[in-house]
Amino acid sequence: MLLRLPGWPCLRCGECCRRYQVRLEPAEAEGIAGRLGLTGIEFRERYGDRRWPGESSMLLRHENGGCPFLERPAGSGDDLCAIHDFKPSSCREWTAGGHRQECRAGLARRWGLTVDSLGQPAGPDEKMRDFRLFVDSLVSDRRT
Ligand code: SF4
Numbered sequence: 001m002l003l004r005l006p007g008w009p010c011l012r013c014g015e016c017c018r019r020y021q022v023r024l025e026p027a028e029a030e031g032i033a034g035r036l037g038l039t040g041i042e043f044r045e046r047y048g049d050r051r052w053p054g055e056s057s058m059l060l061r062h063e064n065g066g067c068p069f070l071e072r073p074a075g076s077g078d079d080l081c082a083i084h085d086f087k088p089s090s091c092r093e094w095t096a097g098g099h100r101q102e103c104r105a106g107l108a109r110r111w112g113l114t115v116d117s118l119g120q121p122a123g124p125d126e127k128m129r130d131f132r133l134f135v136d137s138l139v140s141d142r143r144t
Pocket of ligand 1: 068070081084
């Protein structure tokens with residue numbers, strides 16, 4: 001079964017949110033803090049990595065092996081961002097793709113698929129069917 005993705009959607013595998021810590025400039029941290037009903041100081045204390053030096057920027061700490069805003073709703077296999085509507089610019093600008101080792105890892109872990117020489121998902125038909133259902137479901141749900 002072939003599935004040609006014109007552009008890769010976020011696979012909701014959480015790989016990038018587990019691998020990397022997000023750095024925030026003060027203005028962006030303040031903005032997110034405000035959306036969460038926190039002061040900048042409260043936000044930094046609750047979500048900042050205390051090992052990060054200085055106060056000219058902050059690094060989101062990791063909890064349970066990933067970003068503190070990464071969540072998996074009960075009964076779902078999707079890893080979602082709890083602050084998707086106002087997530088950091090570096091998260092919004094990060095695009096998924098078959099060339100990304102993170103997306104390849106998520107594709108393998110979650111669907112048991114690989115990436116072919118054209119950068120497209122490949123694998124057994126039944127796994128490709130599951131993956132197609134997932135991709136189709138994203139059309140009505142754009143949270144990532
Ligand atoms: S803020 Fe959201 S998108 Fe960014 S790393 Fe955390 S969970 Fe992932």
